[in-house]
Amino acid sequence: MSKGIPALPAAETVAERAKEMLSALEADEEFSAFVVASLKYDEDWTCYSGTPIISRYNQETDAAPLFAEGMRALCLKAAVFxxxxxxxxxEIPIAIPVDEMTHAMIAQPQLLARITERVGIQIIHQTNQEHTDWRTNDYTHQAYQAAWGEPPGRYWIDHEEATRRLDILRGKYTEAGFLNMGRAHVIDFGELVTA
Incomplete structure (x- = not known):
C-alpha cells in the first residue's frame, strides 16, 4: 500500500474493467455454488444497521437482487485496485445494504479465493477501511452508471437518507430494549433451564 492514495482512474475505464470482471466471475465453474453459499448465509446476515434500512425489506425476495449489487460493488472495487x-x-464508497451483502460473499472464503484466482482478480474489502458513505453522483455512482446504468435506489441508498433511516431504527431499537444499534440490550433471560 502506498502512503498517499493515488488519483482514481477514469470512472468509465473502471466501469469497463468491472464489467469484464463480473462476466468472468459469473462464467466460472464454481460461481453457482458461490451464489448458493452466499445466499444461504441468511440468519448470520442479521445486522441492525445494514439491510434494515431498506423499506419493507424481505430477505426472501431481496437477497438475490442484493447479491447482484454486491457483485457489482466488489467488481468496481477490484477494478480500482x-x-x-x-x-x-x-475502498470506494458503497451503499450500506450493498456493503452488508458483500460481507455474506466474503464469508465464503474458499469458494471466492478459488474463483478469483482462476479469473485473475483480487477482491478488496477490509472493514476498517470501507466507506459506506455512498452518495448520488459520486465516483462510485459514475462508474456504476457507466457499467450497468442507474443503480437501483432500493439498495443504493444515499448516505444522508441512510443516516435518516438509521436514526429511525435507533429509536425503535431503543424502545424495544436494544441499545447501540444492537450491540447491547437490556433483556434478562432469567434463570438457566437445565436438561
Whole structure:
C-alpha cells in the first residue's frame, strides 16, 4: 500500500474493467455454488444497521437482487485496485445494504479465493477501511452508471437518507430494549433451564 492514495482512474475505464470482471466471475465453474453459499448465509446476515434500512425489506425476495449489487460493488472495487495497486483507493464508497451483502460473499472464503484466482482478480474489502458513505453522483455512482446504468435506489441508498433511516431504527431499537444499534440490550433471560 502506498502512503498517499493515488488519483482514481477514469470512472468509465473502471466501469469497463468491472464489467469484464463480473462476466468472468459469473462464467466460472464454481460461481453457482458461490451464489448458493452466499445466499444461504441468511440468519448470520442479521445486522441492525445494514439491510434494515431498506423499506419493507424481505430477505426472501431481496437477497438475490442484493447479491447482484454486491457483485457489482466488489467488481468496481477490484477494478480500482487493479488499476492503482492501492487497497485504500479501492475502498470506494458503497451503499450500506450493498456493503452488508458483500460481507455474506466474503464469508465464503474458499469458494471466492478459488474463483478469483482462476479469473485473475483480487477482491478488496477490509472493514476498517470501507466507506459506506455512498452518495448520488459520486465516483462510485459514475462508474456504476457507466457499467450497468442507474443503480437501483432500493439498495443504493444515499448516505444522508441512510443516516435518516438509521436514526429511525435507533429509536425503535431503543424502545424495544436494544441499545447501540444492537450491540447491547437490556433483556434478562432469567434463570438457566437445565436438561
Amino acid at each position: 487493479e488499476m492503482t495497486g492501492d487497497e485504500n483507493a479501492a
